[in-house]
Amino acid sequence: METVACPECDLLQQVPDLAPGGKARCPRCGNTLATRATDPLDRPLALTLAAAVAFIVAHTTPLMGLSAVGRRASTTIAGGVLEMWRQGEQITALIVAFCAAIAPGAYILLMLTVLLAVRRPPAPAWVGELLRWGHAVRPWSMIEVMILGILVALIKIAELATVEAGIGMYAVGALMVLLTAIMITIDPREAWKRIAWADEQ
């Protein structure tokens, strides 16, 4: 049994130990208080490793290739950001760099560290700090925003040149799905259970 306050309506209540795949609901507002995934840490770890690979591929292979009147060009995410910066779009370049590279990269790294550290409990208290940072940075990793920007650019360019999607583009798509899947499958309560209390030190 564990006493928790409902994050939605603040009702204090006892949550019983859940069976794998079980769910606990707040009796007042119906908000889901706790779920117990069948595999609360190993599955997100597998997804995070896959996301790390997709992230590396997305940033090292060309996002798209262009060909017009016999000339060919291709660009990576970093190349695109650099080009935006040179064209005088510094603010857009910074936003894209943050949402497409820094935030998702940091999220993957933080989650990887947390998920590996909690495999051998008790994990040190700083792991909890990293978990908090992960939650803070997650809303900022908006690969979707970049996809939208790319599509707009593609429509414009398609009138002038032949555009073909590069491997990086598929990796970005995979990364988008994986980041969401990590968030859905990870159980922060399960992770917190394996982290040493701050007062123990």
Ligand SMILES: [Zn+2]
């Ligand atoms: Zn409630």
